[in-house]
Every structure is written in C-alpha cells, then in structure tokens.
Amino acid sequence: ETGVTQSPTHLIKTRGQQVTLRCSSQSGHNTVSWYQQALGQGPQFIFQYYREEENGRGNFPPRFSGLQFPNYSSELNVNALELDDSALYLCASGDQGQRGTQYFGPGTRLLVL
C-alpha cells in the first residue's frame, strides 16, 4: 500500500503567475483534500473532492481551484499568484465512509517572489 505522494517538492514562482500542484491519493481512498500551511501555523482547509466534484470549500478565493481524476489523483491550481500564497501545500486522502480520517502527503513548498 503506497501513501500519499505530492509533486513537486519545491517550487518558486513570481507574483501573477499560475501554478499546478499534483497529488496521488493513498490506495483505496476516494476523497482528496487540499490544505495550505503558512510557516508556524496549522493547516487551513482549501477544499475537498469526492467523485470528481468539489465537496466542501474553505475561505479561499476562486483563483484556487482543483480537479480530481478517476484514479483519485488530484491537482490544485492557483492563478494570479500573490506573495501571501507562499506556503506549504498539503494534500490529504481519505475514505468518504470514514469521514474525518485523513492521511497527509509530504507537501509542496511554494515560494512566490
């Protein structure tokens, strides 16, 4: 059984650019959630996907969007990057039947200059 994987591990972008982060869910899981973790803070929920549809969203603007694919992998897209978007982006997978239980990947460290 493989765990949650994310790519890339690190990324540097400039303000105004767009970025795509990728996640592969743990085997057997059917939900994927994305979180943003600023330095020294707890993770903040961005959104969750289940059956390829958004299934809940946190207080993030529409320029944060996502996709879930039939194989339960996922993408997080962020448009018009701002300096405050610099953070660790975490993907977590789970089973819709075990709501709440989620397993996190190692994250992608994004730096916006």
Added chain:
Amino acid sequence: QQQVKQSPQSLIVQKGGISIINCAYENTAFDYFPWYQQFPGKGPALLIAIRPDVSEKKEGRFTISFNKSAKQFSLHIMDSQPGDSATYFCAASHYNQGGKLIFGQGTELSVKP
C-alpha cells in the same frame, strides 16, 4: 464557532517525562478529534484520534483525554523521548462537513535528553 484553540505554544520536557498538550473547541457539532505529529519539512502524520462517545483512548505511549462537557481534549505523551520532538496539532471535524479538518495553532515539543 469554528475555532480550535491549542496550548501551550511550546513545551520543553525531560526525557522520560509526561508531555501534555491541550485543546479547546466551541462547535458542539464536532464529532471527530485527531492529533497529528509533524516533523520539519514533512506533512502531518496521524497519531491518534477520538470520537466524543468515549472519554479516553490510549495507543502505546499516546493517550487522548476527552471532556465533552468542557469542550476540551488533550494529548498525553508518556515516557517522552527525544524522537518525540516535533510539532503537534490537534484538529476537529464534523460529519456534515466531510473531510474539513479545523486545526489548532500547534505546539512545538522539545524533549531534552
């Protein structure tokens, strides 16, 4: 009502001692309370979790104590070891919001040899 408040912000414990981290919540609809351990540069790892129908759950050296009336829960690490040095996050979620975890601010634990 969505907040989870965690204390202390940092904690220093001698090897072999007991580490205690506390969390308080406001939303009585929360029905799942996990604790995560995070090492620098890594994603959060699920340690132990509890649901409000029990007052205590123990797994190895880790114990969650849950007080529903006080809306508080805590993590106890018995026989703390230097390898336990990490940041610990409490979190909460409720059934109707699927995988949305609300995290505390984190506690940086340092176990001295």
